[in-house]
Amino acid sequence: MNFPVLSVITFTPMVAALIILLMPAQRRNETRAVALASATFALILSIWVYFSYDQAAAGYQFVEKYNWLPALGISLHFGVDGMSAPLVLLTGVVMFTGVLISWGDEDPHVKAGIQDRPREFFAFLFLLAGGVFGVFVSLDLFMLFFFYEIAVFPMYLLIAIWGWVVTREYAAMKLTLYLFIGSVVSLVGALVMYWMQYKNTGILSFDMLVMENAGFSQAFQNLWFLPVFFGFAVLGGIWPFHNWSPDGHVAAPTAVSMFHAGVLMKLGAFAALRVGIMLLPQGAQTWSWLIMTFAGIAVVYGAYIAFVQTDMKYMIGFSSVSHMGLVMLGLSTLNPTGLTGAGVQMFSHGVMTALFFAVTGMIYDRAHTRMIPELGGMMKIMPFAGVGFIIGGLVSMGMPGFSGFVAEFPIFMGVWQKQWLVAVVASISIVITAAYIMMNIRKVFFAELPEKLEGHVGDITVLDKVAIVTLCILMISIGLFPGLMVPMVQTGVENILRLLGGA
């Protein structure tokens, strides 16, 4: 038997969380070291999975299957395809960089990163990371829900305990309730699908590869696609259920914002794709117009709201709504171009947003404000962060040469094939995005340093720089060599198209 790499990836963070909890509370740096070591380990494994995925063979690879509860057809069935392998890599990257920037600086003047109870912080963060890995690799619907919920609830504690004092209680509860409502609504749909499958085929199984052939009727799919898809899409930040997301981003501590926007929102989009679109393909075709409408609104509306924000985190939060709208838009096309774009955009946006939040967090930790009008001159103080933010901004605008272009261009092409009007309207967002990113860069990084900030704002740490460089390299290399990712995503898309019936 082969090395069970996927279960090792999934359970590494969870085991690490346990080890961290067992360490004495005062051994703060040892706690961080263990966290970093296990994050590095998970990252290396996810890189290995990504590059040894055989694109020619396509399909699900690294498959592991253990019967967990045969009586009800629940199994621990792991595997990655072209769609999920990049997301596993993304999770590894965000986890690694998240630990780096949470390390912070014990200097009482700076107090960057996580200084209050780092032990509990890393334990909860890693529990969440394990859940995220689990969702991306699960091929069993029950296990997918299992990991999905694990990925949701630590969020509450992470935001409520380590978040921004002003809104953390409100935002954490709002986020948890939204996500929990979404997931249980999907759960009802999943249970109905499970029994309907039994009625149709006589098989009791939560295995999604089996459920693909359940032969759900058109009427059934039309009815149940909506709860299943939108239940998950809540976590994908789809308009009009996006409201939790900017609040959550703002209130969360930096590493959690990175996880949240970078990975968790992909979780929603990915689960909506895997369970909603892939198991109920005809329902998806019926309702694709609705998703497209909502996503189109999200793209423009999110960008516009981001434009008027004065708080950097709110700005990035709403820009996430806009960019996740692009992912949903790509999914709603149900054609090869659009789906490929959506797949790449999930990765690209994950890296980009993680970078944005990391830089914003670094600025906030040192300047103690995130309000754009109160900031300025950061380029001189923290040039590394400045360059990183600019690269992220270019990705966000969809500049050629960066991963954003590779992702957004196919999405718009796909949408054009389906409904040109939506493509036209949605492309407005590119202009707005460019505007707010440019204005932000000009004010925060290049304008004159306000007197209030002079003197006490210092440069970022070495670990912060490593995190920024890692994220930037990813975005540039995919922008310059789309071949690193696009063919892989295409193999995943083919699998989806097969279920959609040709095309």
Place this chain on the structure above:
Amino acid sequence: MFTSTMFASILPEILILVLAILILVVEPFWKEEKRRNVGWFTAGGLLAAMIVSLLFGQPGEPTTTLGGMVRFDWLGFFFKMLFMFAGAATALLFMDNEKIGHRGEAYLLLLASLLGMDLMASSADLVMLYLAIETTSIPLYILSGFMLADNKSTEAGFKYLLFGALASTIMLYGFSLVFGFTGTTSLYQLADMLQAGNLPLVTAFGVLALVLIGLGFKVSIVPFHFWAPDVYEGAPTPVSGFLSTASKAAGFSVLVRLFFVAFPNFAESWTLVLAVISAITMTVGNLLALQQTNIKRLLAYSSIAHAGYTMIGVVAFSKELAIRELGAASVVFYLAAYIATNMLAFGIVMAFSRVTGLEEIKDFSGMSRRNPWLALMMLAAFLSLAGMPPFGGFVAKVFVFAAGVQAGYVWLVVVGIINSIIGVYYYLNVLKVVYLYRMPNEDEGNHPVPLTRPYVIALAVLAIGVILIGTVFAPWFSWSDAAALTLF
């Protein structure tokens, strides 16, 4: 003739009785200050009894023994093991509560009540059933009012007694009517009598309603739940924990057997009545829990809500389904997860208030800094109650909901899901106090919450149990399934 099957069928009860007698004999010889060691003795004895029963008392083919009084099957056996486990944990939690743990009678009453529960789970006859219920209840009335110097405890004991006596007379009246109409008291013969249709539907409904009142009181479903919050609040905390878990599960064990065996497929409309009761119970329990400021009252209302979730499994029973025993199996599984979880929750409250003397939710501020491990266990307990993985509550809830959907009660499952959302809100609010808020002077370092050894053992076992049920759920489910299968 007393055969070995007869002996095996009541082996756990015999062992409990022996243990109780031993305690009576040994306790007076222990010095006053060493009396708490009776707790070790009780817990150890119960564990030994469990092991012996597992080795020698496993049921084979379901049989009815002792003159048709006791049913010897996996359902009863599984519940007996659950009760004894809960009893052992309760005995450990008793130990360091000065008001009850240092008096031998408490352990004796606990064992007497356990004896009744074990018989409840296995009785096959209405007379036996009634006796078992009373054997369970009377020691619990006394235990609830055990702290005589405490007004609330006395009130709790008295209130429990009054409500309990009333409910039990009503149920007895129901039993007598059943006997009057059918001429038999055996649960396994009732089914044939009732199905022959020699009972008008209205009459049958009336009788069932009377029986349901008695059992509804035990499992605290709405509208027979009024006693629960007051009693849980007033009674000594480990007793509340025992009441809300083992006693409730015992009620369900009877409910399952009665409705699945004696009145199976009684009528679609009767199932509908149960479904409505389930929906109302969940909703009322959760909505009232939202308002609570006292942690024990919160847990009381949450335990009412959980009775409602469990009822979904009871509702989800009919014979033409894919996995026909799933309804019953999900009930058994749910109760196993719930016993471990709620016991843990009450144990933590107990451990905390023993040191601080406080039971309001706001008093838990700063607990995660005063004792991080206790806070983590509280996290496990409350998230499990909320139905989050990797804790037992998640899997249990999914199984119950799956059973509900299978039986076609999608609306009931939707009600259940809305209720879970409400539940998440108030459970998280407690965790927020534990993890986020600080003590008034932020000097948690000077106010540790030390745990004594019995607590450490009981809580650690329960917490690990909650996680095991939630992750390695296959064996638990197979046992629940095997238990449920013996109903057919």
